[in-house]
Amino acid sequence: MMLTGFRWLHLPEPTHFLFISAWRTAMACFDARPRPPSEPRRGVAAALDARLLPAPVNQTRPIIRTTQGGSARSVRPPARYRGLRAACATAAALLATAGPPDTVADAATLPPSGPDCTVVRCVALTFDDGPTQYTPSILHLLEAHHAVATFFLIGPHALQRPALVRREQHDGDAIGDHTVTHPHLTALSSARIRRELDGAANDIASVTGRRPTLLRPPFGAYNPRVSHVAGQTGLAVIMWSLDPRDWKKVTPQAIEQRVINRMRPGDIVSLHDRYARTPKALPLILTDLANRGYAFVTVPQLLASSGGTRPGLVYHHGPRR
């Protein structure tokens, strides 16, 4: 854990004080940290690096429903630390050389860098139920359009197609939990919900080396019990604000039109990589939204702009810009 690094605080060795200062600087401007190789900057996201843009005048906060009775509250956006990029780079370099391994691993859990979605129009495309035979074409299209997305995986599917999971990870896409057997979680006991969430999280971690922190409940079915268990399992519940209904027997054109006509900045879009029609709709969606100035981001990138995610809370969309 990160705090174990501070056990050195009681030791007057200059190197350790230097490390602590570097770490504090890095924490102060964590959103400027260098991305690890598994999270490469790409295309539009790189070009729209929010820290190169002016400060937002009016920040929009996302609606975050708590686990208790659906009441709404908002989370303060993180303070902006501009002008610290050089200090961050120095701190990161010091951490790379002086930081103990457990501290470096903890840095990987910090919110990923990406555009500031309180400034830039962002959209988070999400794909549930994979990986499947349709996943490669989706990954190919995302890469061709310099876009990243979020994939919510069924545990056994991840084990059946680990190469696709690793490709998602390598491409900078986010990976979340979509249970083991795809049940209606609201019909299950707390113990069975936990088995579903933990089982898929373990399956995913066995492939990626990292436990997911996001849950997409199958069918979007959640209640206070589900979100409570999700919180205990370290998972934030990620719903959506735009449903193109690709799960219905519709044409690719119907999916395209529903996305294009209804898109608003900050939307989380619910799609699936289990139907042949979904990748057929993607080229026009990706082209049209890019032409309208949208940046395609992962769910963690989208929500990092407004304070990040917390286990057990339910998120429907990001900043409306």
Ligand SMILES: [Zn+2]
């Ligand atoms: Zn599903």
